Every structure is written in structure tokens, then in C-alpha cells.
Amino acid sequence: MKIHAVETFRVSVPLKKPFKTALRTLAVAQSIMVKITSEDGKTGYGEAPPTHVITGDSLAGIETAVNDVIAPLILNQSILEREGLLHAVDRSMVRNSSAKAAVDCAIHDLLAQHAGMPLFQFLGGYQSEFTTDYTVSVNDPAEMAEDASQFVQDGFHTLKIKVGTGSIQLDLERIKAIREKAGPGCKLRLDANQGWTPKEAIYAISKMEDAGFDIELVEQPVQAHDIRGLKQVTDHTFTPIMADESVFTTQDAINVLQTRSADLINIKLMKAGGIHQAIAINKLAEAFGVPCMVGSMIETKVGITAAAHFAASQRNITRFDFDAPLLLARDIAAGGVEYAGERMTLPQTPGLGITGIEGVS
Template identity: 55%
Template sequence: MKITNIETFAVCAQLKKPFKTALRTVTTAESVIVKVTAEDVIGWGEAPPTVAITGESKESVISSINNHISPKLIGLELSSYETIFKVLHTSLVRNTSAKAAVDMAIYDLLAKQSNLPLYQYLGGFRDLLETDYTVSVNSPEEMGDDASQYVSEGFNILKVKVGKDTIERDLERIKEVQNRTGNKASIRLDANQGWTAKEAIYAITKLEQEGINLDLVEQPVPAHDIEGLKRVTDSVNTPIMADESVFSARDALQVVSIRAADLINIKLMKAGGIHQALKINAIAESAGIECMVGSMIESKLGITAAAHFAASQKNITRFDFDAPLMFKEENVDGGVAYNKSMITFNSYTGLGIHSVKQGGLQIGIN
């Protein structure tokens, strides 16, 4: 089958409440939906523009795909997918979210061609995932309220955002979450680059001494500070996870070569899609480092692709796929299914996406 058409559609959805981190505040989830047609079969992809992390806007994602990626991919044979991915990733530098959206659509097509769900096409290690739920950075009291609510709704793992202002204020936030949830939830802290190495060591050591139930601490220092990341990792008992420090396989190699982190968070939007994410995971696995697969504020389309990738690989042991649960209204027909914190896969081939809403309209049915 040849790739015959690539289309882009801008969509948006309101969140139930603002999503706040040390890097940004989001009230409306914007995305670019990609529809790749190979003869009469459709593959789906998604790219949420995240200027604060990938540097991409909605306009740049659409321009990258329409003006630089599509002209080079249309006409290529799906069976020569290594050629497709080489062309995709050399069509322009960076612009990883734009590449990721097209990449996941290609994988959707490949799995459909093989008559398999994507997670089985990629390896099929598991078919059940448990996601965490994110507690946005707010006042300690509001974060305690949110954490208590999420635990009551059936979530056993909380991803608690910190790094917004002072380290002492962050410690108040964490203690309030712990006090409100007790031992009912495991806590993953995410500073989103908001601490220095010294602050991170101080805060984590203090939390360890007070018996706070920490599963891990994610990206405590600025992305470029690999030496600082290693210093934190070497100084505390709590596992430290690299996120923004690892976009590419080369970044992963740098982190694992000096053991700068205990874990790596792979996101398709950082990596440029599943093809590159598989390489990052392989490098981490070869060094004995487990991975989490996370996400941006994506609809169920992008999360479904990330979940299929995560489920396929043994070395991926943690999952951060709560974004669709934050939407006021569902805008995707098909994909993974949620039962509280648990995620299951349908029996459809590929990603199992049937259609996506754009305003009041349904984009294509397949």
C-alpha cells in the first residue's frame, strides 16, 4: 500500500480544571490531528503543541507536516517502513511533536495491515495498564483536596506537581497531600525542572527522613543540568527519573552512560514518535534502567498510541496516561478504555480509533 494523502485538523477541548505545572498552565487542550491515508485505509495521529517543552505551536506543527513532511512521504510504500521513518525524521530538524503525530499514524496503518492491535504488533508484553493521576501545583490546601478526591475515585498513584515557587512551600504541598491520603496512594513528585540540585537533595532527604511515601522524583533540575541530575541521583535513596533531559536516543545514551538517573520518562512528543521511542527504551533496558511512558495534555488518540507502545515493552513499568480523564467531554470515538485507574485495549486492529470530533463534526470514520 502506498501513502496517498496526509491531512491535518486543528481541534481543542476544555479541561475540567486548569492543569498547572512549574512550566505552564493549561485550561484548553489544543491538538493537531493527523489523518494518513494509504489507499483506502486510514491511520490516525495527534500532536498537542507544547511550546514550553518542545517549542512547537499549533501553527508550526501544521506547517511542518503540510509543507515539509507530507510532500516527502506521499507515494512511499508502507511495506518499506524503515524508509518512511528515515524520510520522516530527516525531513526537518527537531519538530518532534509533528513527527510523532505522523509516526503514530504510520504505525496505526502498519498494525492494521498486519490485522493486529498495535500493542501486539509491537511486542504485546501486557494488555492491562494502571495510570497515575496528576495533582496540579496549587495551594497546599487545594492540592490536598484534589489528592483526596482522586484517591476516593480509585486512583492508587498520584503524580504531584511541585517546583512552582519556594522549596519550603513545595514541602508544605507534599506533606498536605500525604496527610490527606495517608498510605492509600503512592506519590510521584514532578518538579518539572523547578529545583536546583542543592534544593532537590535538601527536599528529598527531608521527605525521606519524614517517611513520605515517594515512588520517584521526576526531573528535579533543569533539563540541561545532567551533572546536577546525577548529583541528586547519587545523593538520595528515592529513585530519580529524567524527563525533559531525554528527548532522543542520544540523550538517553548520555544519561545512562554516567547513570545520571534511575529511570527515564519517554514521551512520544519528545522522542518524535514510536520509532525513536523504541530506541530510547532499548538503550535504557540495556543499562538496566526501567522506563515510564508519559504524555502531554493529549486526547485519547495520542494517549492510545502511547499506551499501545507502553504495553508492548517489558522494560516500561510505569504509566502516566490521565490526560483524557481531565477533558470535560470525550472527543475521540474508539481507542483505549478506562475503568478508574485501569486501562484496557479493545480488539480492533491498529489503534482502534474510529473518528475524532472537530467542533460538532466527526473527522473521517475508519
Template identity: 55%
Template structure:
């Protein structure tokens, strides 16, 4: 089955409230929807989001990469020969992980539809459902505690708390206030988004340990490039440390794993360039005895559905941070994943389970061109 056309569409979704981290403040989510159409009329869908401060991708660079660089490599090629497709893509384009991810997701969706199986089954079929955390964005200690309590009331028992801005004392107050508000049974994960220097991170995490805050893990406490600093934080603290912005490819994963720089890896399709590379990262981590989390950027349900299928297919992905669609002001009614509180249901439709007619209507409603 050969690919006939490759198209992109720009959509925009508003957030319920600004999403604040140590790296940026997001008010709306803009993304590029990738549409692959095969010669028999089957359609594969993917999503690529610009996250300038992490991947370096922009709306313009994504669309140019997909339409001008990758499309000529794909049109006329057989979607059943996926290794050839990914080889052609990587040979034609260095970097640009989000653009590659958008195409990669669409290829996998199209292949699933050809096989008439949900993607989760094609990739491994380990689980049928998932449970996600819900994020508390940066604010004052009282504001963050109030938001955490609202998440708890919705049935979420695992919270991902954004910190890393302002003083260490302010971050400590944020965590202590949230723990006081939600109680001892709620799982708390911290994400500093590179907000600390190594010595600051060690001091902060040790203080939280002494405070009895019972933090499950701390994500990317130091700068992405500072692998030695990351290793030192891991060595001098009892709390699990997870790499996020330090991890894009299998090359990054191998470096982190060989020196035992972290305890957990956070895989995101927009960083890895899609499912093809993400499978390799997860397999490498498993070989080293290191578990993985499945995360996402600020994406719509298109990209997050693909991440959920990938996460559910793999036994080594033991944690899930796929709440981005829950932060948007409008729901997604075009198929794909469904939320029931913290539970994520994948559905039984082929590929990623999207309804192409409803996808077309959704893109018209959210078009921003």
C-alpha cells in the same frame, strides 16, 4: 500499500479545571490531528500537540512541518517499508519532535490496520491492560490534598503530584498535607518540572525522606540541560530520580545512562518524535538495567492511545502516567483506549482501534479553525 494523502486538522478540548505546573498553566488542549489515507482507503490517525516550553513546537510549526515538509516525503511511499519512511522524515526535518510524532503514530496505526492486528501486538504484546496514575496539579497544600482525596475516591492508588513552584517550604507542606490526607498506602510520585536548583533539590528530597513521606520517585527536579546537576541529585538522595525534559532522543538517553544521571527514564512520544525512536530509547535503557515510565503531554485520547499501546507492548515500561484524557471536560467516543478507574483497556481493534466515521464527527465537534 502506498500513502495517497496526508492531512491535518486542528481541534480543541477544554479541561475540567486549569492544569498548573512549574512550567505553565493550561486551560484548553489544542492539538493537530494527522490523517494518512492509503490508496486502498485505509486511514491512519495520529496526534501532535504544541508544548512550547518543552518541545518548542507550536500549532503553526507542526502543521507546516507535516503538510509542507513531511507530506511530500510520504505521499506515494509504501507504508510497509516503515524504516524507509522514517529515514526520509528524519533526513527532511531536524527537530520538530511533535510533528514527527503525529505522522509516526498515523503510520503505525495504518500499518496495524493493514496487518489487521492491534498495534500493541505488532510492537510486542507484553500486556493487555495498564494502570495509570492521576495527576494533582499545583495549588495550595489544602487544595492539593483535597484533589488527591478526590482521586483516591475514584479508585486511583498512585498519584503524580506537581510541585516546584514557590518556596521549598511550600512544596514540603504540599507533600506532607497530601500524604496526611491519603494515608500511607497510596503511591506518590513528585514532578518538579525543572523547578529547583541541584542543591535545593537535594535539600528538599532529603527533608522528605527524613519526614518519612515515602516518595516513589522525583521527576526532573532540575533544569533539563543540567545533566551533571541531575546526576548529583541522584547520587546524594535515596529516592529514585527520573528524567523527563532532559530526554528526547537516544542520544540524550545514552548520555544520561552512561553517567548514571538518573534511576528512571520518562518516555513521551511528543518528545521522542514517535514510536520508532521510543522503541530505541526503551531498548537502550533496558540494556543499562534502567526501567522506563510512559508519559504524555496534555493530549487527547488519540495520542494517549498510541502511548498506551506502546507501553503495554514493552516489558521494560513499568510505570504509566497516561491520565491526560481524564482531565478533559468531555469524553472520547471514537474508539481507542478506555478507562475503568485507573485501569486502561486497549481494545481489540486493528491499529489503534479508532472508528474513522466517529473520528470525523469528533473532529467536527472539536474543530477550532
């Protein structure tokens, strides 16, 4: 089954409320949708959001990478020769991980459709349902606490709290206010998005431990390149530390795993370059006894559905951060993963289960 056409489309969706982290503030979600059509008329979808501050990708850059570099390599190639095909995508250029991921996901969509299986079963089939956290973006302590309280009322039992802007004292006030509003039964995960130095991270986390805030984990407390600093934080705190921006590639994962610089790894398809490489990173982590979470950028349900299929397929993936579509003012995709509060259920139809996308002909 050969690839007949590769197309890209721009989409834009407002967020319900501006999303703020230590790295950026976002009011509108923009993405490039990739549509790959096979010679038998089947369609596979992928998504690539531009996340300048993390992946370095832009809308124009993604379009150029897909249309001018990757598409000529894969047109008229058989998707059934997937190892060579996906290797060609991965080696087509340096970086540009979001463009590669969108193409990779569309190819996997077609592969699973050809096999007549939902993608999560095609990849391993470990489970078809799980629960996601909900993210509380950075604001003043009172506003964050009110947001957290509302999310708990909406049925979410795990919250991901963005910190790392302003002073350490302000971050401590944020967590104290949220813990009081959310109650003791709610899991709290923190994400500093590289916002602290190693000493600041150790100080802040130790203060939270002493205060009994009961933090489940702290994600990427230090700069992405500072693996020694990440290890320093991991070695000097009791709270589990998760690497996110520090791990894009399998080599990044090896560096973190061999040095025991983190207790967990957050895999994102947009960092890894797609499902093919994400599986490799997860298998490396599993070999070292390190569990993984799968998260995302600010993506629509198209990208999240692909990530959710991958996450559900693997036993070593124990945590899920897939609230991005819930932050958007509207859903532009038909089909795909379904939400019932925090619970997510994958479709049983072949492939991703995405049947259409607003603005994509």
C-alpha cells in the same frame, strides 16, 4: 500499500480544571490531528499537541511541518517499507518532534491495520491492561490535598504531584498535606518540571525522606540541560530520580545512561518523535538495566491511545502516566483505549482502534 493522502485538522477541548505546573498553566487542550489515508482506503491517526515550554512546538509550526515538509516526502511511498519511511520522517527536519510523532503514529496505525493486529501486539504484545496514575496540579497545599483525596476516592492508587513553584518549604507543606489526606496506601510520585536547583532538590528530597513521606520517585528535579546536576541529585538521595525533559533523543538517553545520571527515564512520543524512536530509547535503557515510564503532554485519547499501545508492548516499561484524557471536559475520540478508574484496557481491533475524531472529516 502506498500513502494516498496526508491531512491535518485543529481540535480544541476545555479542561475540567486549569492544569498548573512549574512551567505553565493550561485551561484548554489544543492539538493538531494527522490523518493519513492509504490507497486501499484505510485511515491512520496521529496527534500533536503544541507544548511550547517543552518541545517548542506551536499549532502553526506543527501544521507547516506536516503539510509542507513531511507530507511531500511520504506521499505515494509504501508503508510496508517502514524502516526507510520512518527514517525519512525522522530526518525530515531538526527538532519538530511533535509533528514527527503524529505522522509516525498514523503510519504505525496503518501498519498494524494491514497486519490485522492491535498495535500493541504488532509492536511486541507484552500486555493489554495496566493502571495509570492521576496528576495533582500545583495549587496551595489545602486544595492539592483535597484534589488528592478525591482522586483516591475515585479509585486511583498512584498520584503524580506537581511541585517546583514557590519555595521549598511550600513544596514540603504540599506533600505533607497530600500524604495525610491520601493515606499510607497511596503511591506518591513528584514532578518538579525542572523547578529546583540541584542543591534545592537534594535538600527537599532529603527532608521528605527524613519525614517519612515515602515518595516513589522524583521526576526531572533540575533543568533539562543540567545532566551533571541531575546526576548530583541521583547520587545524593535515596529516592529514585527520573529523567524526563532531559531525554528527547537516543543520544540524550545515552548521555544520561552512560553517566548514571538518573534511575529511570520517562519516554514521551512527543519528545521522541514517535514510536520508532521511542522503542530505540527504551531498548537502550533496558540494556543499561534502567526501567522506563511512558507519559504524555496534555493530549486527547488519540495521542494517549498511541502512547498506551507502545507502552503496553514493551516489558521494560513499568510505569504509566496516561491521565490526560481524564482531565478534559469531553472525549472527542471514538474507540481507542478504555478507562475503568485507574485501569486502562487497549482495544483488540487492528491498529490503534480509533474509529473517528470529532472535527475530523
